[in-house]
Amino acid sequence: MTRDPAGRHWQRAPGPYGRAPLERRPPWARPALWAILGLAAVLYGWRVWSLSGNSYYSAAVLSGAHSWKAFFFGSLDAGSYITVDKPPLALWIPALVARVIGVNGWSLVGPQVVMGVAAVAVLYATVRRSFGYRAALIAALVLTLTPITVAIDRDNNPDTLLVLLLVLGAWALQRALESGRLRWLLACAAFVGLGFNTKMMQAYLVLPGFALVYLLCAKGSTVRRIGHLAAAGVALAVSSAWWMLIVDRWPASDRPYIGGSTNNTVWDLVIGYNGLGRIFGQSAGGGGAGQGANFGGTSGAGRLFNQIMAGQISWLIPFAVIALVVAVALRGRAPRTDQARAGLLLWGGWLAVHYAVFSFAQGTFHPYYSTAMAPALAALVGAGTVAMYEAPRRWSWALPLAFAVTGGWAFVVLRRTPSWHPWVAWLVAAATVAGVAGLVIARLAPRTRTRLALGAAAVGLVGSLAGPAAYATTTAFGGTGENGTNPTAGPATSGGMGGMGGGPRMSGRSMPTGMKPPTGGTPQGGAPSGGMGARGGPGGEVSASLISFLEKNQGGATWLVAVSSAQSASSIILQTGKPVIAMGGFTGSDPAMTVAKLKQYLAEGKLRYVLVGGDNRGGNTAVTDWIKKNMTVVKSTEYGGGSTSSSTGQTLYRYNG
Incomplete structure (x- = not known):
C-alpha cells in the first residue's frame, strides 16, 4: 500500500488476469466499515448485562476470579478439585475482568462481544489486502450477519x-x-x-x-x-x-484432576475426548461419544444442510463454492505468488477441511462449532462477488447463477418454518429474481451495463443476505439464541435445539469479595430428545433450602458439598460463590473421585456432605456404594423437605467421623 501527498490510502487491487492497478480507498470505505462494526456490536452485545452464558464456564470464571490456582488450571471450583474439559485460555480473560467488575453479564459475555467485533475487523483487514475494499466490506458484513456467529458471540x-x-x-x-x-x-x-x-x-x-x-x-x-x-x-x-507440559509435569496430588481425561493428563484429553473421540466417536473420559449426533444431526455430506444446521451456517455455502471455482479460474494466468489466488486457496482450504470434518464427524458435534466456518465463507463471498461482477463477458453467467442458487436455497430454508414471518421467504425470492434478471439484462445490453448491473448486484446480494440477517436479528433481539450451553440461532421452531440453560441467577450471598451477581436470568432451553443437554442433564437443580442448610453447616470444610457431576456443581457454585466438588466432572463419569480420595477429604475435614443421585450418570459405583454404607442420610426435613430424598431424586449424606 502507498499514500498520495494528501495522505490518502491506495492499495493494489487484483484484476481478473493478474493485473494489479492501484486502487484508491473510496471515501465511503471507512464509514461503511464503522457502520458494520457498529452493527456487529449491537447484534452481539444487545442486553449483554442480562446474559449469564454457559453455567459450566461461568462457574469456572467465578472460581478463577477467586483463586489464582483455579485461574491457571481452569478449575471448575475454587478449591481446584477438577478442571473444565477445555484449556483455560478462554476463561482467563473474563476471569480477569471479573476480578475488577465482578461476575455479571459484562464480565461473563462482554469479552465475547469485544472479541466477536474484533474478528470482523481483522477479517476486513485481511480480505482488503488480497481483494480490495469492496470485497472486504462484503466479507465483514457476511461474518457479522452469520446467524450462529451472532448466537455464539452472545455466549461464553x-x-x-x-x-x-x-x-x-x-x-x-x-x-x-x-x-x-x-x-x-x-x-x-x-x-x-x-x-x-x-x-x-x-x-x-x-x-x-x-x-x-x-x-x-x-x-x-x-x-x-x-x-x-x-x-x-x-x-x-x-x-x-x-x-x-506444565500441567502434566505438575505433581498430580497438588493440582486438580484434568476433566474429560481417563488418566488425569492433558495429553489424554487432547488425543481422546477433545481429539480423535470427536471425529471417530470413541469414548474418552466418559465423554459420551456419539451423543453429539443428537445436537447436529446424523453425520454425512448433508449434515450442514439438515433441519438443525441449515439455518445456522448453510445459507451462503453454495455461493462460496461457486465463487471459489470461478475466482480461481479467473486467476489462471497469474504468477505463482499471486496474492489473490493465494487468498482464495487460503479461505477455500479453511472451508473445505471444516466442511469435511463437521459433516462426517462421528463424535460429539454441536451446531455452534460451525461458527469456525464463518470467516472462510465470508471471505469467499466477498472476494467472489467482486470477482464475478468484474469478470469478462464470457463469465457473465457466474454471478446470476450464484445469486439464483443461493436465493433458492434460502427460500427452502425459510419455508421449513412457514409460520415464522413468511414474508421473509418471499422477500428473498423477489430480491433474487430481480437481481438475477437485472444482471442478465445488463449483460445483454452493454450500454446500460454499469448502472443496471451494479443495482442488480446490490439487490441480488440483499436477497442472499436477507435470510441470515433475519435469523441474526431474531437471535439478538428475540432471545432465541440465549440457550446458555448450546446456543443456536433463528426462530425456536427452526430445528435448532437448545441445551440446558445458563444456570440460575446468582443470589449474591457469600460471593467472594469484589464480585457482583449478574442481573437477569437466562432462558431455559429444552434438551434434545433421547439425550442430555449440551452441558448438563437431569438433576442439576438444587433447592434453595438445601443450599441454605449446606452453607450453615459447612464449618471449616474446603468444599461446600460433593455432587455427581458438573451440572449440579456449577449451579451451586454460581448461587453461593463457594467451592463444590463435581466428582465425575462434566459427564458424571470421569474417574476423578476414588474411595481413598473421598475418605481422605472426609478425614481431613475438607468435606462434610455428599449429594448423590439425580445426575449420577454412569458415575463411580464403588464410591457411591461406599457413601451409602459409611455416611449418614440427612433427612430432607432437616432442610425444609418432607422425605429422605430431595424433589429431584438426590439424597444428601453427612460424614459423622
Missing part, C-alpha cells in the same frame, strides 16, 4: 476466542505470503497455538490449508519455503504445548 463458550485467533492467524499468514518474511509465518503459528489452548484440536483444522497455500504461493525457493514451514512447526508446537 470458547468458540468466539477461537475464531478471533484463527482469523488473526490468517491475517499473519497473508502478511507472510506478501513479504516472504519468516516472522509473519511464526506469528501465524503462534496464533493457531493459542487457538489450541482455547479449544485444542479444533484449532488445527486450518493447518492443512495454511501450510499448502504457503508452500505453493509464498515467495522464495522451494527449499526456503519448506524451511520456513519447519520453523513454523516448531513455533506451533511451543505455543500449543507449553500449558499442557
